[in-house]
Amino acid sequence: MQWVANSYFDRKRYTEAAEWFSLCAAHNDSYAITILATMYCEGKGVEKDEVEGANLYRMAAEMGDPIAQYQLGTCYDDGTGVEQSYSEALKWFMCSAEGYYPPAYALIGEYYLCGNGVKQDDAKAIEWFRKSEDRSPIARLYLGMCYDKGRGVEQDYEMARNYFIGVTKMTTDPVTPPEFYMEAEEFLGDYYRLGKGVEIDYKESAKWYHLAAKHGSSTAQLLLSTFYEQGLGVEKSDAETIKWLRTAAENGDPDAQFILGKFYYQAHIVEKM
Numbered sequence: 103m104q105w106v107a108n109s110y111f112d113r114k115r116y117t118e119a120a121e122w123f124s125l126c127a128a129h130n131d132s133y134a135i136t137i138l139a140t141m142y143c144e145g146k147g148v149e150k151d152e153v154e155g156a157n158l159y160r161m162a163a164e165m166g167d168p169i170a171q172y173q174l175g176t177c178y179d180d181g182t183g184v185e186q187s188y189s190e191a192l193k194w195f196m197c198s199a200e201g202y203y204p205p206a207y208a209l210i211g212e213y214y215l216c217g218n219g220v221k222q223d224d225a226k227a228i229e230w231f232r233k234s235e236d237r238s239p240i241a242r243l244y245l246g247m248c249y250d251k252g253r254g255v256e257q258d259y260e261m262a263r264n265y266f267i268g269v270t271k272m273t274t275d276p277v278t279p280p281e282f283y284m285e286a287e288e289f290l291g292d293y294y295r296l297g298k299g300v301e302i303d304y305k306e307s308a309k310w311y312h313l314a315a316k317h318g319s320s321t322a323q324l325l326l327s328t329f330y331e332q333g334l335g336v337e338k339s340d341a342e343t344i345k346w347l348r349t350a351a352e353n354g355d356p357d358a359q360f361i362l363g364k365f366y367y368q369a370h371i372v373e374k375m
Contacts, residue, residue: 103122104122104133104134107123107125107134111137117147117148118147119146120147120148132162132167133167135158135165136162136167136169136170136173139154139155139156139157139162139170139173142158143155143177143183151183152183153184156183159177160174163194163197166201167201168197168200168201168203168206169203171194171201172203172206172209175190175193175194175195176209187219188213188218192213192219195213196210204233204234204237204238208234210230211227211228211241211244212227214227214230215244215248215254227244227248231244231245231248232245235265235268238272238278239269239273239286240282243265243266243269243285243286245265246261246263246266246268246269246289247262250262250289250298259298259299260299262293262299263289263298266286266287266289266290267286267290269282270287280317281317284317284318284322285314287313287317287322288310288322291322291325292307293307294310295307304335304336305336307334308326308329308335311325311326312326315349318353320350320354320355320358321355323347323349323353324346324355324358324361326342327342327344327350327358328343331343347362347365
């Protein structure tokens with residue numbers, strides 16, 4: 103039955119997929135229960151119900167499924183379908199790590215780095231990040247950030263840049279949200295714009311900002327508008343300047359909103375003269 107459910111899911115026929123995963127779940131199939139939980143949390147093929155999703159994750163997690171344990175941890179991390187609790191989240195991330203699920207190692211490292219539900223400890227954070235750096239974009243991103251700031255390791259911009267580049271080469275990870283790739287791309291844009299450990303290279307910087315902007319970074323979108331206005335690494339273009347400025351403003355960037363508002367106000371005054 104599982105292959106039928108997967109087939110419907112892969113073809114985006116979520117209603118049929120949910121029906122088949124439900125049949126599999128009735129036979130205590132932890133994989134099916136976990137997928138069904140995700141469908142409830144996202145409202146795919148079923149009415150969105152985060153509480154039911156979290157309950158299903160718990161059911162599979164208690165059966166020892168490391169992916170379900172990880173997902174239940176993320177539910178407690180952000181309060182999806184359960185009361186938010188860093189200590190409960192950490193408990194389930196630890197269970198998932200015992201099942202050798204690499205993304206859990208990265209989030210445990212994040213908890214030690216930030217002091218969420220545990221005493222803040224940079225050294226322990228680095229230890230957990232290193233356990234999964236070859237398999238987790240999140241771990242690579244945090245290692246890059248640690249080398250950038252010198253947290254738990256000696257500050258080293260070249261090492262940081264290599265880790266950020268490493269994140270961008272792991273774009274097939276299904277559990278890593280796009281914002282983690284976006285952050286790495288934004289860091290790389292900053293490195294080449296500011297000359298952190300490399301020669302200043304506006305063309306290379308613009309390349310990374312374009313990628314970050316497409317992933318939704320309003321900071322990168324605003325910087326791209328400046329690049330197009332001044333011709334930094336790209337050909338000058340009023341149209342591209344306004345396009346990226348408007349995109350950043352629509353994404354809620356206050357600086358972009360102010361600049362765009364000022365631009366339209368000045369244009370209105372000139373038009374009336």
